[in-house]
Amino acid sequence: MKIKYILIFIGVIVIFYLSTIHLDFILIGDNVDQISIGEQYIEKGADVCYRDIFNVCLFKSDIKIENNIDNTKIGNYEVKYTIDSTFFKKQIKRIIEVVDLECPVIEADKEIIKICPNEEVDINYSAYDNYDKDITSKVKKSIVENKLILEVFDSSNNYSSLEIPIEYVDNEKPTITLTDGAIYLLKGEKYKEPGYKAVDNCLGNITNKVKITNNIDINKSGTYTVTYTVSDDMGNVAKATRKVYVYENSPVVPSKDKVIYLTFDDGPSKYTFELLDILKKYDVKATFFVTSNGSDEAIKRIYEDGHSIGLHTYSHNYKEVYKSASAYFADLAKINNRVKKLTGLESKLIRFPGGSSNTVSNFNPGIMSYLSKQVLVKGYQYFDWNVSSGDTETSDTNKIVNNVIKSLKKGNNIVLQHDTNHASVKAVSKIIEYGKANGYTFKSLNINSPTAHHVISN
Numbered sequence: 001m002k003i004k005y006i007l008i009f010i011g012v013i014v015i016f017y018l019s020t021i022h023l024d025f026i027l028i029g030d031n032v033d034q035i036s037i038g039e040q041y042i043e044k045g046a047d048v049c050y051r052d053i054f055n056v057c058l059f060k061s062d063i064k065i066e067n068n069i070d071n072t073k074i075g076n077y078e079v080k081y082t083i084d085s086t087f088f089k090k091q092i093k094r095i096i097e098v099v100d101l102e103c104p105v106i107e108a109d110k111e112i113i114k115i116c117p118n119e120e121v122d123i124n125y126s127a128y129d130n131y132d133k134d135i136t137s138k139v140k141k142s143i144v145e146n147k148l149i150l151e152v153f154d155s156s157n158n159y160s161s162l163e164i165p166i167e168y169v170d171n172e173k174p175t176i177t178l179t180d181g182a183i184y185l186l187k188g189e190k191y192k193e194p195g196y197k198a199v200d201n202c203l204g205n206i207t208n209k210v211k212i213t214n215n216i217d218i219n220k221s222g223t224y225t226v227t228y229t230v231s232d233d234m235g236n237v238a239k240a241t242r243k244v245y246v247y248e249n250s251p252v253v254p255s256k257d258k259v260i261y262l263t264f265d266d267g268p269s270k271y272t273f274e275l276l277d278i279l280k281k282y283d284v285k286a287t288f289f290v291t292s293n294g295s296d297e298a299i300k301r302i303y304e305d306g307h308s309i310g311l312h313t314y315s316h317n318y319k320e321v322y323k324s325a326s327a328y329f330a331d332l333a334k335i336n337n338r339v340k341k342l343t344g345l346e347s348k349l350i351r352f353p354g355g356s357s358n359t360v361s362n363f364n365p366g367i368m369s370y371l372s373k374q375v376l377v378k379g380y381q382y383f384d385w386n387v388s389s390g391d392t393e394t395s396d397t398n399k400i401v402n403n404v405i406k407s408l409k410k411g412n413n414i415v416l417q418h419d420t421n422h423a424s425v426k427a428v429s430k431i432i433e434y435g436k437a438n439g440y441t442f443k444s445l446n447i448n449s450p451t452a453h454h455v456i457s458n
């Protein structure tokens with residue numbers, strides 16, 4: 001009987017003991033863990049134990065571990081730990097946060113920015129993030145105390161900044177460009193500013209800041225200076241000067257070794273009569289290298305007024321005239337006939353279209369070398385020029401006058417003008433007045449005159 005009770009008692013104890021067996025299932029490590037983008041997840045595992053009332057681990061069982069972690073994408077992922085045995089079923093989870101902790105990188109093409117004081121900062125930069133890739137468009141620019149600051153956040157709020165010092169520099173002087181060079185004024189003639197331009201490397205066009213001073217007394221012959229001064233914001237000063245010559249409007253005794261040969265190409269034209277009147281007024285003889293242009297009356301009057309007539313070309317068509325030697329001479333014969341028919345004169349004076357140094361004839365290599373010798377063989381003389389009026393490039397009379405006057409020198413001056421340009425015709429009185437006031441003699445060309453031959457370049 002006693003035994004029976006003892007057995008019952010033991011039985012109760014055993015049942016009680018068995019009933020205390022419990023599952024101890026815990027994660028090793030934190031329940032929530034972080035890894036960085038790209039970082040490999042390392043499983044720390046879980047611990048499982050069936051424990052009795054005395055907390056003694058009686059046995060373990062298998063744990064199934066699953067996860068869906070994608071370490072290339074920011075997010076929260078679950079790792080599931082599952083026990084699925086006959087008596088116990090349980091699942092626990094661990095959260096793995098895949099995060100971006102890396103800062104973006106800003107790069108710029110300059111370590112220091114050197115710019116004009118008024119200039120906008122111009123710099124190339126880029127921002128790259130390990131996760132967001134190119135985030136250049138998110139960069140914020142600011143300028144604080146001579147520094148350019150570039151800042152950017154990536155989508156995970158990681159911050160980067162880059163500071164680039166700015167140096168405001170301008171050591172360069174502005175430049176002043178004067179229209180025309182020296183100016184020649186008849187005594188009493190008003191000085192008219194031909195124009196100027198000032199440009200600064202930083203400020204651009206600063207023409208309106210130019211200050212002009214001059215000491216010109218138009219009633220007294222002499223040499224004067226016009227001074228142009230301009231300063232940029234950094235105090236760099238530029239200066240330019242123009243000489244102004246005021247000369248007497250009264251001829252002096254001409255000198256034998258200062259000669260001006262006025263020559264006019266491409267005419268006659270509707271302006272030739274006006275030119276002839278001017279020449280007559282000053283009793284100056286000139287030379288006209290004529291073409292098929294203009295009226296017969298003009299050619300007759302050139303001749304009657306005692307000027308020299310030279311042969312320029314009939315067609316003035318370079319392609320035609322310089323096609324061959326025979327084409328040149330055929331053209332020359334045509335203009336020669338025109339002159340001869342109108343004046344009875346057989347001119348031996350030639351001016352090549354474009355001058356003997358022309359390169360417009362390059363399409364026919366060597367033609368100028370050949371023709372320049374050949375015309376001499378045939379008894380002609382050709383004339384180039386050593387003073388260019390530039391009248392094919394401008395219709396500004398004053399400029400033409402100055403182009404001629406500033407090029408005049410002692411000796412022989414063969415001046416190239418075109419009586420087809422009205423501005424050039426209008427320039428003649430002043431050129432003559434200056435010449436006479438400065439001791440020049442005006443002559444027309446003849447076969448023995450100086451030739452001013454150019455260097456042949458074809």
Ligand SMILES: [Zn+2]
Nearest residue numbers: 265266353354
């Ligand atoms: Zn010509």
